[in-house]
Each structure stands twice: as structure tokens, then as C-alpha cells.
Amino acid sequence: MESTTTPAGTVTDPIQAMIHRLLLTLGPILIALIIAGLILIAIGVNPLEYYGYVIKRGLLSPTGVQQTLTRMAPMLFIAAGLIVAFRAGIWNLGVDGQFLLGAVASAASAPLLAAVMPSWLALIIAFSLATTVAMAWSLLPALLKAYHGVNEIITTLMMTFLGVSLANVMVKLVFLDPGTTVPQTRTLPVEDRMFRLFDTTISSGLLLGLVAIIAVHLMMTRTAFGLKLRVVGANPRAAVHSGLGVPSLTIAVFAISAALAGLAGAVDILGVQGNVRADWNPAYGLAVIPAVFLARLNGFASIGFVFLLSVLSIGGESAARRIGVPTTFTLVLIAIVLIVLAIAEYADHRYQNARRT
């Protein structure tokens, strides 16, 4: 049958479409907050008090906002790294390992470098070291995926376990600060760290993170390289048919993704923490992975979700101290949001199909 399939039933009016999408995002978040509230009631916490406290600490108090914006920096880098990988159809779930190794590399080098050279140069070298180490850590999964088709979900996850342990061992054995009894690396003096924005405590890492994620978004949507990666991600067989060098593109994706994760580590250390304590592992990746999916791998929407995540995590940390809800409850909340969103997506799809026929 000859037909020009008309996309009947799809919303054509852009404003209407925007409202539709907004409802489909905010509605489930609201429902998720209610469900999470029920869980809070079940463990004997007043959900309104908890949410109120999280919002007050994460969003409304001046120090809270500054902490929130500062916390966004590493998460934005990680989100950028994940967007590149996921859009190219590569499930780099090893960002936490790459992050931590990048963090340790910069924490180990920056204080020593800053003692012998201007701090800007020390920072640049520390940044590049972090990038290189993280990229190297992704090389094995990259080669296995590119040339042997080994599932990268497994290999990157395993490399993360190894990476986290290696980072700890390095802190305790090799890069230990002889000046303290606490197992941690040497501390980068505050005056040598990345500058802060205006007269606040917000790290300039925030700006770098924003630049990174917007650059990645533009690369994926506007450049030939990004399009090639998307072809590989959307239909690898079409990529082969079109003559794209799938193995080398795969390796490039791993390299970019891991480099951004490594930069995330460096930005957190050189801008905020100043050192790496043994056993420190914020596992930002775990929280950011669902967030970039909620944002449908869109860079700009990811900024919004990372902001939300940041509010929840800063507020949640305070609430943990004050109200006694464990910090991991933030992850529970995010998980519920993700599940409800998926259900909403499915229901909407069914509804649209039913209307079409």
C-alpha cells in the first residue's frame, strides 16, 4: 500500500508540546514526592518537615545555595561524560572509578606542583593528569568493546570496583600526607585552589562544568563527529553500512567520556575538597546516571536535573544530621522519580497510540 504515513495524533503545536512534556515531567516528580513521603511516614519522619528542611538548606539559605551550586560542578562534568557515552550507545557505568582516580591523580600532584610553580600552571597540569589517568582506566573496556564486542556494562562496572579500591590504596600507601595522622593526601592550600566566583564560596568549577556540558550538547547535536557517534548509538549496523570506523569511534567515546569523569574528580578536588581522604567515594555517577536519563540525554535539561540533584544531596546531607534520615534516602527518592517517570512515559505512549487508531 502506498501511503505517506502522517504522524497523526502527535502534538504539532510547539507550545502545546512543551506543556505536554512539562506535565509529563513534573507530574511524576510530584507523585514520586508523595510516595517517598509515605516511606518517610513509615519510618516515623514527618515528610513535610523533611522536604521543608531539604529545600531550606539546599535552596533557600545563602550558604546552602552556594554549596548547592558548588556541588553541581563535578556532577555537570559527569553528566557531560555520560551524555557522550549514552548517546553513542555505550553504557559507561564506570564513571565513579574514573572520577575517583582522576581525583586522586590531581590531589596527589597539585600540592607538590603548587609548591614549585605558579598555581595556575599547577592546576592545569593537575587537570591534565586527572584526564589522562581516567582515560587510561577506560582503555581496557574500550579495547574489549571495540575489537571483541565485550559488553562494556560489565567491564566498566568491574573497572570501577578496581578503580575505587586502587584509589584508596594509593591514598593510604603512596600519596599519604606525612604531616597528619589521618589517612589522606597532602592538602592543596586554599589560596592555590581554583578561584571562587565573586565574593561567594561558589567554585569556578561551576562555570567550567556548564561550559563542558553545553559544549558536549553542541558537539552531539551540531557536529559531524557527534552525528557519527549518534549513528553508532542508534544503529551500529547502519554505521558499518555507511562506512564509519565503528571501533575507533567507540574508543573515542570511551576516551571522551572517561576524560570528562576524570575532570569531574579534578574539579571537586582542586576547587572544593583540596585533598582526598582514604575511603572517600561520593559515587556521584550513581545519582547522575538516572538524572541524565530523566533529561533524555539533553545537555540543557541535564543542567536542570543536576541542579535538582544537587539541592537534594546538599539538603539531604543536612537533613541527615538534623532529622536522622540517612543520606542515601536521596537516592531512594531519585529512584522513585525515575520509576514513576517511566510508568508515566509508558502510559502516555499507550494513550497516544490508542488515540491514533
Add this chain to the structure above:
Amino acid sequence: MTATSHQAAAEPIVTLERITKAFPGVVANDNVDLQILPGEVHVLLGENGAGKSTLIGLLSGLQQPDSGSIQIDGTQRAINSPRHALSLGIGTVFQHAMLVPTLTVAENLLLGGPWWERPRKERLREKVDEISKSLGIAVDLDAYAHDLSLGEQQQVEILRALIRDSRVLILDESTSMLTPKGIEELGSLMRRLVNRGLAIIFITHKLNEAVSFGDRISVLKLGRKVGEIGPDRFKSLDKAELTTQIVEMMFGGQHSEDDAGFHKPNPLSTAEPPVLVLDGVTLESTSTAPGLNSVHLELHPGELLGIAGIDGNGQKQLADALSGQSRIESGSITLNGKRIETHSVGERRDAGLRYLTDDRLGEGTVSTFPVSLNFLLKQIGSPPYWRNQIERRADIDQHAEHLIQDYDVRTPSAHTPVGRLSGGNIQKVLLARELSDGAKVVIFNKPTYGLDLSNTVSTRQRIRDIAASGLGVLLISTDLEELLELCDRIAVMDAGTITGIVENGENARTEVGRLMVGLSQ
């Protein structure tokens, strides 16, 4: 139709009466009558698309007929599901073995039992011993399925059907992946089975198998049953006569209504030096696909060379080897005097070799991408659509609008995901992409497969025009009519080998037909 059975007492186990089954755009079975008798190997013959698979689907309960009746032991029954078919005594062995490779043979045979029961391995062992002894086959119940050869796997599947007391056994292209020795063994196993009173439906593309193993032959063509040779006639004729009659049934009798009847070869085409030469092109076969066996072909400018053959005989591998999607192991490919066998896909495309894949959505396009980007899938990054690697949306859209108009692509807009278009329109997108400037040789793989009539006609016209404009065209098709209508010469592929090349003309239909079913010219 009356049964001309050699066993006077035998009643048919299964009778199909006036079975019709239509799918959108094609009548797969049209008023088919068929009787399956015990003690007979009933061979079903027919080209790709003749309706054999549909008929098997109906018998094994995968599909329901639109009209007509199925009688089992004389009573009318509906076969609702594969499980139901099994309980009625109809067992099917599909072309590709369906064993779970990581389980042992015994475990595979015990699958599908009631979930609340412990698998009764001992009883199975007794039963298997009994059956395999009387059939003279050896099956190791404790071997893992993945350690078995294809022939052994098939024996296990036949065993599975027998354990469930099947009276009708359907073997769907069971010989296609077997070695000659394996085929011989299967043939004698079939004979022993029918001697025990089973009925076997044996589907094959090879005429010599049909003639050596069968008792009765039915020939399907375009959904209709065009002939049947019963056991009496089967026995009275010698092999050569039988073969001639079957070939006539399968390929003859269509010397057409339209005047010329056959395509006249283009006299100019062989005058010029060949634009594409394949010499000794060889590719190793894999467990699931045939390889290429020292393929030699020459294609002249303006020539339309057809590649005929039963599906899955290396046509796809030939196309992949030519387009550069797979590397050949030995031999040479020469395009316009230059060796290209080590060139990449992109380099071959730039040199003028274009490939229209048959897998339009699987590899030809990215279905979620807009039409406009799919036009440029093989040129990503090249000017003027990308400058300094930055996308130029306006140029891309303009390019798309031109092609949409030139090739009459019916799409709501250039930004519609290509997966939403009909098959015919996706084909036009591919045509537009591949025929853009610089094409010298175009490879079509099953270009009209899945298209409706009007798109089929226009696609064939386009192929003719391309050749007329001086390009070399290699047309891979399983549709003999299409090849006879379009081509100057037709090469036949069988198991990765070119078994013969036929000049299109009066006798081409029979000659190509004979080559396709494994006979020599």
C-alpha cells in the same frame, strides 16, 4: 482431488482443502489442496515466496487460514497453536535448529513438560533407546547441544517429535545447512521413518534431493499449487524424466501474455571493457552463513547482470564483500581498472561503487533519524553540508527537499523520522542517496522485496534507466521473473558458488531454473 495412494488402505492423516491465506499485499496461499498420507515422503517444492513457509505455518499452528479447511483423520480441526499441533501429532523441525545450546540433549528433550512434575529422565532414556535403536541412529543424551554437529542437532529434533508421538513430521529446508554426507543420512532416516508409518513433509530447494528422497511431489508457485506427482507416476518415471517434468512445472508455462516474452540483451553492453571485475573472490563460511567460493564475474558499463539463486546462498555475502562491509580472504575486485578489495566502505563509495541494501531498516537507514539526515548517512562531515565539521542545517534541508522532489518521496516533511515512511518510500530514500553524483556501478540487493505493485514497477523502471545511462548494474534477486524482465545476463549462485551464467533469452527461464534447483545447465 482423489488420493492416488500406493497403499490402498491408507487414509490421509492430514487433508488441506482450498486453503487460502493472504497477507497485506500478497496472497501467500491460494486455494491449496494437499493430502498428507502415512508412509510417504511428501516433497514441497517452490521458489522463495511460493507459499511453502506459509503452508507450514498453518500446519504447525503458527498461523490460521483465511478460508478452507484442515482435516485431521477425517475430522475438521483448527490448529490453534504450535502446542496444539504437537498434540495432534504434527511435529515440525525448523530450518535452524531450535535447541538450547547450553543444555544437554536430555534436558532439551525434557523441556516443555508439565512444570509441577520432576523431569523423568529414566523414562526418557528408555524411550530414546527404543526409538533410536529401531531407527539406527545414535544419540548421546548427556552431550551438550552446542557440541553437536548440525546434522546431529537435527536428529535430536526429529527424536523430540517422535517422543511426542508425532505422526506427521515437517522438515523445513532441513538439508540447507547440512554436508552432502549429512543429507544422505537424513534421506535414509526419512525412509526408515516412513516405513514405520509416519508421514513426512519435506521442504527443499534441491531437485535431486526431492527426486531421490520423495514419494510424492507437490509444486507451489506464487501461492498456488501448480502440480502434483503421485507415487505411481513417481516410480514409473526415471530420474531424468521426472526432473524435466518438475522443472517444467516450476519454471515453465509462463511464456507471457506481453509480446516479447523475454528481455533482449543489450548488444552494446559487452563491447566496452568491464567496469567491475571479480576474480577468485573467496570468503570463509560461518556456522550460520555460506561463504563465497572463488567467485568470478565481469560487469560491463550499461549492463544489467542478475544474480539469481535461492535465498541464503551467499548473495548477501557477495554484496557485503563488494561494498566493503566484509573483507574477502582472497581474490581481487577491480573497479574501473583499479583494485579495490582492500578499500574501505567509504573509499569504494567515493570510487563510484554504490550498494542498495535489502535490509532497508536494519542497516540501510537509522529509523529514528529524519529523512534529511538519512540522505547524507554515507557523507557525514563532507561539504557543503558540513563546514569545518559543523552542521549546515539550511544546506542539509535544501538538499533533502531536492531529493524528495526528484525521487517523489512521499513524506510529511524532510524532518520526519525515516522509520515512519512506507517501504516504498524508504527505498526511494536509499535510491536517492546511492545514485547521487559519481556512481559507476550500482549493486541492488532484492530491490523490490516487500514493495507494493506500483513501487515495484517504478523501482524496476528506475533500475532499467540506471543501466541505460551507462552504469553497470548488479541485480541480486530471488525473484526469477524480475531477473528475466530486467537483466542482460543472469548468474546463478548456489552455496556461495556461481554455478552458471545464462544469457537472457528464450530458454533462459528453464536454464536459470535448473541451475537454481541444483541441476547443471
